[in-house]
Amino acid sequence: MADRKYLKTLGTAAMITAVLGIALTHSPKGKAAGGGDDTESRIQRGFAIAPVPLNLVGKNRSQVGLGSYLVNAVGDCNGCHHATLSASSPYAPGGDPYHGQPKQVEQAGYLAGGTPLFGPFFIPRNLTPDKTGRPEGGASFEEFSAIMRTG
Structure with a gap:
């Protein structure tokens, strides 16, 4: 009796494994949500x-x-890297969407850095290009890439 129950359990497990194996190997290849070339x-x-x-x-x-x-x-890089010019937010006066106003970013402070986060210990860098158009105070692309990866 115990052998029969064991064989039945083993047969059921083998059947489930076979069905799952066939389903996984023969199902169409899907894309992740939004994974198309957009x-x-x-x-x-x-x-x-x-x-x-x-x-x-x-x-x-x-x-x-x-x-x-x-x-x-x-x-949302400007969320941290904005310069505080008129308030403690990156939005121009009258342009704060969190106060029901139409969103308008303060252009002069856009990605300019310098606003302390989490107290005085963390001050985000200025990410705006310099007068030559190079990133972060004239850094080369390789230097800028290293800064972005390591801080």
Whole structure:
């Protein structure tokens, strides 16, 4: 009797394993949600949401738009890296969406850094390009990339 119960359990487990194996190997390959190639729509969205005028002179238009998308939509970099000019928020007077106002970023403080976070111990850097157009006070791309990765 015990052998029969054991064989029945073993047979059921083998059948479930076989069904799962077939289902997993023969199911269509799916994409993660939003995993399609929507780079162009991200570029367009980057231009649409840029809170400051974007300088395209001598630059790759697609990279500028995608960069704006990453900075403004994905990363919300200005949330920490804004300079406090008129209030303790990155928004212009009358442009704070958290107070029911139409969103308007204070352009002069956009990504300019210097506003202390979590007390006086952490002050985000200035991420705006210098007068030559290079990032972070004239750093090369390699230096800027290292700063972004390591702080």
